[in-house]
Amino acid sequence: MSDTSASVLLTVRDVRKSFGNHEVLRGVTTSIGANEVRAVIGPNGAGKTTFINVVTGIYAPTSGRVSLAGRDISRAAPHSIVREGMARTYQIASLYPSLTVAENIVVACRAASKFSKARMTDAISPREYRDRMLELFNLTRLAGRQVAEISHGDQRLVELAVTASLRPRLMLLDEPTAGMSPAETQQFIELINTRLRSSCAIMLVEHDMKVVMGTADTITVLANGAVLAEGGPDSIRNNAKVQEAYLGSAFAH
């Protein structure tokens, strides 16, 4: 996808990131379309989390450029990147445990109604939007429960709902199914495919190949801080270099 295409949302151009003498990202270039689901995979230590941290402004790149909808965000602070329309979940849940599920969602809806106004085409109140999100994520059943009291899998679901409530253009999900049961993981795959993918672009870092192959339009394989391969699920599954990087294990079934 070229940088000038109207449908390109995120552009990452020759991004490098070093910690001291250790170059963790060694010139990563990719771009993500406005309604694309992208999975970023790679062996342990490949640089996936560092890549997400650079894209979301936690780390500034040592060199290279990241742009969102044509705006250079390479050196922008994380909170201003959220305002530009990028929202992220973390490997460790970042919810308010003493608030209820509904209250957690309302906090995000209120924030979105302030800073995402320009992107909102509907005149919906935070309360209405909260109810819509509770329903969308099958959380109405837990609306009045304290987050600290609900299961880990349900907490992951609340985190997704909170992130979606920020009304992002691009949602970044770091290991979204970690700690989920097989049934919850299947629900997550369906949620992405039936509900979320129509509302925003999604980039997920995920080790579970069932999730990757079941949701991604395009897969970027990182190895040693560089893009080893990029393409659709079939081409990645059959790529000899990718199989070698994983020693076959991740693609065994």
Ligand SMILES: Nc1ncnc2c1ncn2[C@@H]1O[C@H](COP(=O)(O)OP(=O)(O)OP(=O)(O)O)[C@@H](O)[C@H]1O
């Ligand atoms: N803040 C940091 N300071 C120094 N080195 C770091 C830092 N963050 C990451 N690294 C190093 O960068 C390399 C890539 O780490 P990263 O966490 O990005 O990989 P990953 O692909 O997400 O791995 P995993 O799949 O295990 O989560 C590792 O060697 C790690 O030790």
